[in-house]
Amino acid sequence: MYQFRNLDGPLPVMAVVDERLSTTTVCLASKYGSRDDPARECGLAHVLEHVLMSAPVGPVPSFSEYVERLGGHANAETGLDRMLFYAQVHADDAEEITALLQQAVLRPRWNERTLPQEKAAVFQELAAAAADPSDVVQDAFLEHLFPGHPLGRPVGGTRESVEAFDVAAMAAGHSDRLLTAPLSLIVVGPSVPATADPLAAGVPAEALARLGTAERDLSTLPEPEPFGPVPWPDEFAWVCAGARSVGNHDPRRPHFNVLAQLLGSSPSSVLYRRLRGEAGLAYAFQSWNRGYGETGAWRVLAGVASGNGDAALSVVRDVLEEIAADGPKPDDLESARRQAQMRIHTSVDTPLECARFLALRSGGPADWSPEAEVANIAAVGVEELRAAAAHVLSGWRAVVRPEAR
Numbered sequence: 408m409y410q411f412r413n414l415d416g417p418l419p420v421m422a423v424v425d426e427r428l429s430t431t432t433v434c435l436a437s438k439y440g441s442r443d444d445p446a447r448e449c450g451l452a453h454v455l456e457h458v459l460m461s462a463p464v465g466p467v468p469s470f471s472e473y474v475e476r477l478g479g480h481a482n483a484e485t486g487l488d489r490m491l492f493y494a495q496v497h498a499d500d501a502e503e504i505t506a507l508l509q510q511a512v513l514r515p516r517w518n519e520r521t522l523p524q525e526k527a528a529v530f531q532e533l534a535a536a537a538a539d540p541s542d543v544v545q546d547a548f549l550e551h552l553f554p555g556h557p558l559g560r561p562v563g564g565t566r567e568s569v570e571a572f573d574v575a576a577m578a579a580g581h582s583d584r585l586l587t588a589p590l591s592l593i594v595v596g597p598s599v600p601a602t603a604d605p606l607a608a609g610v611p612a613e614a615l616a617r618l619g620t621a622e623r624d625l626s627t628l629p630e631p632e633p634f635g636p637v638p639w640p641d642e643f644a645w646v647c648a649g650a651r652s653v654g655n656h657d658p659r660r661p662h663f664n665v666l667a668q669l670l671g672s673s674p675s676s677v678l679y680r681r682l683r684g685e686a687g688l689a690y691a692f693q694s695w696n697r698g699y700g701e702t703g704a705w706r707v708l709a710g711v712a713s714g715n716g717d718a719a720l721s722v723v724r725d726v727l728e729e730i731a732a733d734g735p736k737p738d739d740l741e742s743a744r745r746q747a748q749m750r751i752h753t754s755v756d757t758p759l760e761c762a763r764f765l766a767l768r769s770g771g772p773a774d775w776s777p778e779a780e781v782a783n784i785a786a787v788g789v790e791e792l793r794a795a796a797a798h799v800l801s802g803w804r805a806v807v808r809p810e811a812r
Contacts, residue, residue, distance in 0.1 A: 409755070411776050417615040418509075418605045421765045422594040423755065423777075430479075431501035431596030432758045433603075434493035435512050436766035439588035441564075442487045442557035442699075443623065444580070450529070450564015451580045453485040454572055457525035459581075460492065463516045470494075470511040474504060480759070487558055488655075488699045490585070491766050495759050498597050505600040506608035509592075513610050515581060517574050526569055533563050541645045541708065544808035548647035551632045551806050552704060558628075586614060587621035591769040595758045625701045634804040638811040639716040648720060649706030650802030652795075655698030656771040661747070661783045662795040663696040663705050668743035669735055669792070670694040670707060670726060675742045677735065681722050682709070688719040705799050720805055727803075731796035734789030747784045751777055 414420035444451045460471045460483045467473040474481035479496035492512050496504045536542040546561045553559035563569075592603055602608040605615055628651075637646070652663045670678040672693045682689050692709035711719045735743065754764035755777050768775060 411778070412599070413773065414599070414603075416604060417612075418603075418610075418618070419591045419769070420594060420599065420603050421591060421769055422599050422603075423761055423765070424594075424596070424598060426597045428595070428597045428758060429498055430495055430758055431498045431505075431594065431598075431600065432493065432495040432762040433501070433505045433508055433600075434491055434593040434762040434766045435508060435590060436593060436769050437490045437492075437512075437585055437588050437590050438488065438623070438770060439490055439585045440486050440488040441560065441562040443584050443588070444557070446557075446560070447568070448572070448576065448580070449560050449568045450562075451568075451572060451576065452490060452584070453563050454522075454525060454529055454569055455577055455580050455585065456483045456485045456490050456492070457528060458521055458577055459483070459512055459515055461525055462511070462518065462521045464511040464514075465507055467507070469521075470507055473507065477504070479504070485562055487562060489767070491763060493593075493759070493762055493766075495762075501596060501598075501600045502602050505592075505594070506602040509602075509605055509608040509610050513586070513605070513614050517578055519574060522572070522574055522577060526572065529563065529569055530566060533566060533569070536563065540808040541710070544645045544647045544806055545706075545708065547808055548649070548706060548806045549704065551804060552651060553628065554632050555629050558699060558702070584621065586617045587619070589619040589770055591766070593762045593765045593769065595761045595765075623700060628702060631802065631804060637716060637720070637805050637807050639713070639807060640809050640811045641713050642809065643710065643712050644716065644807050644809060645708065645710050646716060646720065646805055646807045647706055647708050648723060648803065648805035649704060650799045650804065652696050652703035652705040652798070653698060654701050654703055655768075657698065657703075658783075659791070659795070660696070660698050660703070661780075661787050662791040663703065663799075665740075665743050665747050665784060665787045666730070666792055666795045666799070667694040667696045667705065668746040669730065669739060670723065671743075671746065673746055675746065677730075677739050678707075678723065678726050681726055682719060686718065686722055688715045688722060705795075716807065724800070724803065727796045727800050731793055731800055734793050740789065740792070744784055744787060748781050751780055751784075
């Protein structure tokens with residue numbers, strides 16, 4: 408049985424301690440994301456993430472390479488509102504790797520060789536995403552939902568913005584944004600390494616003093632783009648539909664999460680029965696809710712054949728309207744709650760996924776825990792789901808890619 412701990416200190420620690428584990432996963436979670444980059448430097452956070460994991464650190468040529476040589480796994484990711492840097496290694500290596508991870512992220516050694524290599528890797532990522540309409544449509548949906556706002560910009564940036572970055576821009580972004588954003592350390596393993604203390608890890612006290620001193624701009628969100636008829640192409644297309652929801656730490660977030668399960672890709676969901684089983688209008692689809700600081704995005708992503716688009720969206724809206732009017736049937740509600748709870752249980756049971764799960768929820772209420780999250784989902788009832796469905800319908804919009812020619 409694991410123990411969940413919140414540890415105070417110069418670097419807050421969220422830990423799941425399970426003595427049965429033979430590996431330790433550590434993750435640095437920063438609340439610096441792509442939304443915090445100036446418009447002219449769109450994508451800087453993403454490139455910085457690449458550079459920090461690949462630059463020399465301590466006595467080793469790069470953090471990622473060293474972890475992999477130990478037989479472990481290292482990676483990083485950038486989202487709209489945070490960055491995650493993580494590694495999973497044998498527990499015997501946890502002290503060293505926990506220290507090196509903090510040094511890699513907080514004390515980088517800038518050089519002229521790493522940046523061009525990582526920019527080339529980012530260009531390939533951007534090209535792959537641009538070639539995938541299911542990726543493109545999600546960026547287009549967020550741009551439509553948050554027009555002119557940082558939440559509507561692509562996380563990866565553009566080729567033009569990335570091309571312009573130099574080492575000085577990386578260093579400035581690191582100093583001005585990453586080092587001033589809130590940061591926490593996540594540990595999942597048989598014990599908490601002593602180097603979870605950043606001072607023991609060799610991080611200067613002056614760097615720690617700057618963490619969390621920046622204030623994110625949570626100014627009023629712009630109105631979404633006007634929504635009209637969807638211009639369907641004469642070919643298979645991906646459609647992303649939904650509306651704004653609520654922020655990551657809003658107490659209503661579990662309501663939208665359970666609503667996503669009611670319209671999810673599981674054969675147990677209402678939408679699966681209607682959209683795939685009865686109507687046969689979409690084979691591949693999924694629904695999810697994502698919270699940010701002051702708002703969120705609830706959405707359905709579906710692949711539809713030519714001529715099926717409007718009918719597929721009509722089915723989705725019909726399901727939402729029925730839930731908004733009468734709520735789900737008791738057995739569907741119970742199934743959706745159990746699906747949402749199982750996502751938490753399976754995340755916690757897998758060390759690397761557990762670390763990511765905790766990282767995405769760090770910085771919230773001090774009494775939060777995985778058990779509390781499960782309990783919050785269990786408390787979601789008919790009225791909460793009626794309100795969540797009505798909320799989605801009130802802001803409903805859809806975007807399709809590829810666009811009609």
